[in-house]
Amino acid sequence: FPFRLFPLREHGMNWRARPLTCQEIQAFRKSKEVMDRFIRAYKLMLGFYGINLVNEETGELKRAENWRERFENLNRFSHNNLRITRILKCLGEMGYEDYQVHLVKFFLTETLVEETLPNVKRSALDYFLFTVRSKEKRRELVHYAWQHFRPQSSFVWGPHDKLRKYR
Numbered sequence: 593f594p595f596r597l598f599p600l601r602e603h604g605m606n607w608r609a610r611p612l613t614c615q616e617i618q619a620f621r622k623s624k625e626v627m628d629r630f631i632r633a634y635k636l637m638l639g640f641y642g643i644n645l646v647n648e649e650t651g652e653l654k655r656a657e658n659w660r661e662r663f664e665n666l667n668r669f670s671h672n673n674l675r676i677t678r679i680l681k682c683l684g685e686m687g688y689e690d691y692q693v694h695l696v697k698f699f700l701t702e703t704l705v706e707e708t709l710p711n712v713k714r715s716a717l718d719y720f721l722f723t724v725r726s727k728e729k730r731r732e733l734v735h736y737a738w739q740h741f742r743p744q745s746s747f748v749w750g751p752h753d754k755l756r757k758y759r
Contacts, residue, residue, distance in 0.1 A: 597633050597637075598675075598679050598681075598682035599611075599612045599616075599682065600612060600678065600681050600682055600685060601613070601614070601617070601685065602681075604678060605674070612685070617685055617686070620686065621686060621687055627686070630686055631648065634679065634683070634691070637675070637679060638653070638656075639656060641662055641663075641672070641676070642655060642656045642658055642659035642660075642661070642662025642663050642666070643655065643656055643659070643662075643698065644656045650690060650694070651690045651691035651692075651693070651695070652694055653694050653695065653698045659708075663702070663708050663709055666709055666711070666712055667710065667711040667712065668711070670711065670715075672712075673712060673715035673719070676695075676712075676715070676720065677715065677720060677723060679695070680692050680695060680720055680723035680724075683695070684723060684724070684725045689726055689729070692723060692724050692729075693724055693726070693729045695720070696716070696720045696721055696723070696724055697733060697736065699716040699720055700716055700717075700720075700733065700736060700737050700740070704740035704741055704742075705740050716737075717737060717741075717749055721733055721734060721737065731758070734749055734750045735750075735758045735759070737749060738750060738755045
């Protein structure tokens with residue numbers, strides 16, 4: 593069977609790769625070797641996207657030195673957005689929910705605040721945001737997106753009355 597770098601419990605674009613089972617996920621999560629490899633793969637992909645993992649405990653991220661060149665690639669080729677969505681979902685499956693939050697916030701910041709990734713904005717809002725497993729953290733991220741989205745009146749990813757009252 594072909595394997596995936598970031599396996600999920602759902603079918604992806606590769607029809608030959610079979611989805612993970614819950615038992616496999618539990619076995620992976622219990623294996624230090626598998627989880628170490630998973631983090632190495634995550635760091636490798638982040639590097640490809642021009643991002644560095646600053647803190648393995650928290651999942652904190654920052655731009656890599658080569659970010660301009662890598663962001664150009666992200667802006668040019670939208671298939672990367674599918675991969676990022678897969679990585680985000682897999683982070684949740686593997687118990688790295690804090691990593692999900694940091695990666696989504698990174699993309700929201702780069703798309704809405706810094707405006708360096710205009711062609712990733714739609715995926716960040718439509719897909720990346722909603723991979724975050726924690727309802728509370730997801731709400732925080734939707735609120736963060738709403739605060740930085742322009743024009744705010746066109747924000748469709750949450751009810752404006754609730755977003756105004758949030759916190």
